Amino acid sequence: MGDNGPWEVKCQLAGSPGPYTGSWQRTAGGGGSASKTTVWEAGHRVPSIVRWPGRVKCPSLVLERPRCELCAAGSVSTALVSALDVLPTLVSLTNSTLPLHRHLDGMDVSDILTGRSQKAHQVLFHPNCDAGPDGEIGAVRVGKYKAVLYTGGVPDCSGTIGPLVHHTSPLIFNLAVDPRESSPLDPEQKQYQNVLRVTSQALADLLQDIRGDNTSTVDYSASSDPNPCCDKNSDICRCPHDDLPDSSLKGLKMAIKGKKPHACLEFYTVDNPVEIVATIVHSASEYRRGQSNRRSRPSTKILLRQSDCLFPLT
Numbered sequence: 462m463g464d465n466g467p468w469e470v471k472c473q474l475a476g477s478p479g480p481y482t483g484s485w486q487r488t489a490g491g492g493g494s495a496s497k498t499t500v501w502e503a504g505h506r507v508p509s510i511v512r513w514p515g516r517v518k519c520p521s522l523v524l525e526r527p528r529c530e531l532c533a534a535g536s537v538s539t540a541l542v543s544a545l546d547v548l549p550t551l552v553s554l555t556n557s558t559l560p561l562h563r564h565l566d567g568m569d570v571s572d573i574l575t576g577r578s579q580k581a582h583q584v585l586f587h588p589n590c591d592a593g594p595d596g597e598i599g600a601v602r603v604g605k606y607k608a609v610l611y612t613g614g615v616p617d618c619s620g621t622i623g624p625l626v627h628h629t630s631p632l633i634f635n636l637a638v639d640p641r642e643s644s645p646l647d648p649e650q651k652q653y654q655n656v657l658r659v660t661s662q663a664l665a666d667l668l669q670d671i672r673g674d675n676t677s678t679v680d681y682s683a684s685s686d687p688n689p690c691c692d693k694n695s696d697i698c699r700c701p702h703d704d705l706p707d708s709s710l711k712g713l714k715m716a717i718k719g720k721k722p723h724a725c726l727e728f729y730t731v732d733n734p735v736e737i738v739a740t741i742v743h744s745a746s747e748y749r750r751g752q753s754n755r756r757s758r759p760s761t762k763i764l765l766r767q768s769d770c771l772f773p774l775t
Contacts, residue, residue: 462509462544468497472618478503484643485632486612486623493623494615498590500599501609501642505587509542517574538573540581541602546570564674584663591615592625598667601660605637608660609645633657 467476481502483495495501511517545567552559553569566586572578582602589599593611601608608631613623632645633656646653 462547463507467503469494469615469617475618480640481506482641482643484641485634485645486642488643490612490626491623492617492621493613494617495642499592499615500587500589500611502607502636502640504590507544511574513574517576538579540570540573540579541583541585541604542570542573542581543567543585546582550574562675564670586664586667593627598664601631601664603656603659603663605635606633606656606660607636607642608633608656609642631657631660633660 467478469475475496478496483499483501483503486493486495486499486501496503498504543566545565546569547567549559549565549567549569550571553571559565568582570581573581583604585602586598587600587602589595589597589611592614593599597611599609599611601610610628610631612626612628612632614625616622630648633653634642634645636642646656648654648657
């Protein structure tokens with residue numbers, strides 16, 4: 462299964478979106494990326510290859526013969542599946558069982574792999590990445606239609622960022638005839654209203670399901686162990702280094718000038734005096750743009766010591 466590329470900020474190394482260009486974003490949406498970290502098709506539509514000699518069957522023959530023949534090389538299924546399906550499918554194929562009292566969003570697609578059925582998802586939800594509030598659903602896919610709720614907010618190779626817009630009346634595209642997502646359905650048309658009703662109900666059902674699912678009762682105030690940490694020698698720590706808030710960058714620049722910042726977010730501690738080289742930028746937005754075009758990123762090379770606030774910007 463491929464990663465959700467291409468990533469436009471990598472410019473000539475970004476890769477090609479093929480026909481999934483997110484044309485609406487590039488025109489009516491004000492420009493910016495329509496690829497990775499967005500809910501346009503090039504942001505989450507990925508290729509997958511399954512190899513299981515003697516077991517993977519030809520999807521094109523399912524409706525023609527009771528017993529499906531073995532697939533020829535290069536056979537393609539267009540069933541709507543998701544990375545969420547990997548776990549329940551492996552559980553099924555290994556004759557294992559899933560935990561009780563827990564709702565998984567994925568489904569068992571082993572029948573698709575073995576040619577017994579082409580039954581797949583009718584509904585998929587695409588969380589936003591850089592557009593909209595964290596955790597919000599950015600698009601709802603129902604069959605061949607997709608309702609887009611958030612657009613913009615993601616830079617392309619040139620650093621252009623389209624305006625971030627929350628569409629209370631979502632943009633609805635028929636992906637079967639418009640994979641480029643260039644022409645949303647007319648909100649006045651019956652087709653739009655029908656799809657809107659289905660996608661709105663699907664999203665409401667999802668949010669209700671989340672509210673009723675298991676909720677952690679762990680008291681994180683009892684121990685500092687679960688707190689975020691940054692230790693390159695630890696298997697359980699990760700070092701955040703993207704999208705630091707402006708306040709964090711301000712605190713770091715104050716430390717550089719020899720002043721103690723009011724609030725210092727120390728992502729890791731240093732037992733022995735060390736010196737590290739970091740790149741400091743003048744704002745969080747410039748830091749994000751710098752990921753796409755390092756040549757134009759305003760920066761200052763500085764040395765940080767143990768007494769300074771250490772931010773993992775390198």
